[in-house]
Amino acid sequence: MTVQQESFSTSDDCTISYTTHRAASLAAPRLALIHSLGLDRSIWDCVIERLSDRSEILTYDCRGHGRSARPHMDYTAELFGRDLAELMDHVGWDSAAVAGCSMGGCVAQAFAGRFPAKAGGLTLIDTSAWYGADAPKQFRDRAAAAKAKGMNGLIDFQVTRWFSEKFAASHPEQVNRVVRIFLANDFDCYAATCALLGDADLRKYLPSFRMPVAVVVGEEDYATPVAMAQALHAAIPQSTLKIIPGGRHLTPIQCPDEIAAEIAGLLERRG
Numbered sequence: 001m002t003v004q005q006e007s008f009s010t011s012d013d014c015t016i017s018y019t020t021h022r023a024a025s026l027a028a029p030r031l032a033l034i035h036s037l038g039l040d041r042s043i044w045d046c047v048i049e050r051l052s053d054r055s056e057i058l059t060y061d062c063r064g065h066g067r068s069a070r071p072h073m074d075y076t077a078e079l080f081g082r083d084l085a086e087l088m089d090h091v092g093w094d095s096a097a098v099a100g101c102s103m104g105g106c107v108a109q110a111f112a113g114r115f116p117a118k119a120g121g122l123t124l125i126d127t128s129a130w131y132g133a134d135a136p137k138q139f140r141d142r143a144a145a146a147k148a149k150g151m152n153g154l155i156d157f158q159v160t161r162w163f164s165e166k167f168a169a170s171h172p173e174q175v176n177r178v179v180r181i182f183l184a185n186d187f188d189c190y191a192a193t194c195a196l197l198g199d200a201d202l203r204k205y206l207p208s209f210r211m212p213v214a215v216v217v218g219e220e221d222y223a224t225p226v227a228m229a230q231a232l233h234a235a236i237p238q239s240t241l242k243i244i245p246g247g248r249h250l251t252p253i254q255c256p257d258e259i260a261a262e263i264a265g266l267l268e269r270r271g
Contacts, residue, residue, distance in 0.1 A: 004019065014068070015069040019058070019060070030056045032057075032096045034098065034103075035061070037102060038190055046252070047260050054267075058093070058096065062193075063075070063083060075192040075193055078114060080110065081115065084107065085118055094117075095118045096120055097122070102224060104125075109202040116211075120270050121211045121213065121267065123214045123216060124213065126224050126251055128224045129203045129232055130203050136195075137198070139195060143194040147191070151182060155179055161222055162254075164254065212238060212266055213238060213266075216244065218255070223249040242258070242262050
């Protein structure tokens with residue numbers, strides 16, 4: 001496997017930092033991975049370890065996150081989906097399977113709805129098409145709490161949502177790494193991304209999906225509960241549903257074996 005870290009500029013001049021993991025085989029399926037709110041592409045590291053021998057993988061930091069540019073502007077799932085489409089054009093990919101966790105799952109749905117020819121399959125992990133009628137206020141309240149308390153004031157709340165107590169106790173180095181990434185957020189970008197999630201309603205896209213779709217959720221996910229995954233599964237007839245025992249919200253980190261297996265199964269369904 002050959003790993004390259006690079007960057008490119010979107011059509012509105014936002015620099016996106018990305019990594020390509022080139023497989024040895026030219027026939028390897030292509031897979032793009034989208035991270036969750038307030039984090040970066042590193043949430044996929046353990047999954048990539050399990051899939052790099054069988055697929056060509058593209059990871060990147062969404063605008064406002066990680067090493068990508070942090071423009072202060074309104075964010076939408078469709079804008080983030082366009083960023084992925086332009087990134088794929090930049091690296092010469094006409095289509096790919098796409099896996100997204102939490103926010104990344106929302107972006108994946110918007111991407112597939114707006115650019116169906118580019119979406120060869122979807123793995124929607126710990127995510128939802130719609131967070132409910134109260135979501136715009138709830139997500140803006142979360143951003144307000146971050147402003148009032150500082151990002152550090154949200155850590156206890158976030159860690160218990162991200163990981164089970166058992167995982168957090170047994171993998172402190174992984175938890176600490178995620179915490180450091182979260183604390184490095186630009187507040188205005190974090191608030192804009194919270195608003196993105198609160199306002200997102202991707203339900204209109206779901207009936208149009210013709211690609212294979214795998215829906216995955218942690219059994220103990222309180223951020224996007226099992227009921228939200230079941231709603232996605234019900235709305236996408238060709239989808240599968242996997243509930244991971246003991247998993248919470250960041251299953252790509254807590255449960256990489258299960259996530260890698262679901263993505264691998266999705267890639268096989270693509271043919």
